[in-house]
Amino acid sequence: MTDAPLPEHPDFLWRNPEPKRSYDVIVVGGGGHGLATAHYLVKNHGITNVAVLEKGWLAGGNMARNTTIIRSNYLWDESAAIYEHALKLWERLPEELDYDFLFSQRGVLNLAHTLQDVREGVRRVNANRLNGVDAEWLEPEQVAEVCPIVNVSDRTRYPVLGATYQPRAGIAKHDHVAWALARSADAHGVDLIQGCEVTGFVRDGDRVVGVETSRGRILAGRVGLAAAGHSSVLAGLAGVRLPVQSHPLQALVSELHERIHPTVVMSNHVHVYVSQAHKGELVMGAGVDSYNGYGQRGSFHVIERQMAAAVELFPAFARAHVLRTWGGIVDVTPDASPIIGTTPVENLYVNCGWGTGGFKATPAAGWTFAHTIATGEPHPLNAPFALDRFTTGALIDEHGAAAVAH
């Protein structure tokens, strides 16, 4: 039982061109953020002589591994602004791209289990409202109205004391989002080049003027990095050090079930987030594995703990099965906020540090990164997310609203 038919599997949506000798802009990383950057370079800035270089296949990294949650209920003004911009873009993107990727605004509940959680939640609701983000504080009985399968009894180990609720939040079909962006970029002349790993940078004094790749040297006026977990590795090739640490982040799905879960539920305290995909599988995630890792896999006890949390919150899940688990590599910053902007190297720009929350930001990351690359200056939305905030101390501490322990 599904509430919407899945889109037909499309025919080929993009060419597979050979790389040209040079481009105005090279975007490194063909995931959601790289593809969205290409889309907005075309749409907002008229820059079409662009290559997106992907070492594997398009959208095969974190774009294929995330739990598809979209929300904008972040605490600080800077975060609320950029994530709300993303949500507004999501709301019009299916029409803009002429592609129904099943964006479903089914709302998100962020549960509170302690007095401190309640205070943080109420504060975040007030902050959200001041920033034009839809937000409500719900008491436990209201939580049960929105999502009847949540156990709101006071007899559990960590009772639900309330929740923040963002009705406009939701989920989208992640693969189709990437394909929609790719089709649009390709149709406007952007070269999407897969199986093309960047192995170095071509320098002219202090400037980057191109990249060395597994498919030869490609010159570029400007280069933007959108490589998530491998950002440190890539930036290191250009002599740029980034304040990020790469961690495994795991997720999992159950087998298919009847529609039972009408919304998205997240809990920081017992630490699990759950939604139900259109096909019917329960999609779950939790926090990162504590250690640094590039292996796209984590440890099983992390899964075990989030299952314990899921079963306490949703007794109905007790007899479901974990069908498949997987891991991605997320690049986490000290303040759990992203880095989008210029680097100490001329013509080299970086979009990284999204950690566990990059999918929801996909359109805004693309919008602001395209602006930064096209003009050489940050957009007002990403100016606060500059690399130099770690030197000035103007941090944007979103460990609370990031909803995932880092």
Place this chain on the structure above:
Amino acid sequence: MLLIDCPWCGPRDETEYHYGGQAHVPYPDDADGLSDAEWAEYVFYRDNPKGPFAERWVHSIGCRRWFNVLRDTASHQVLAVYRLDEPRPEGTR
């Protein structure tokens, strides 16, 4: 699940330990004379290699002592375990 060989207790499951990030990051000698950029480097910047990485672990529900592990972050293979007062094993970055 990593299996980590505590120098004092022997091999134990990862769940007995807590992670402490990069090893060999000493407090700056000249703390009074550091620029903002140098402070940022000490406070916020850590190596993030894909490959061998010297990191700290604490055996929090065992002997509660800290020690260092040399681990490959791509394969998760533990290459060496050594005490805090021992140098990083020879032949590594």
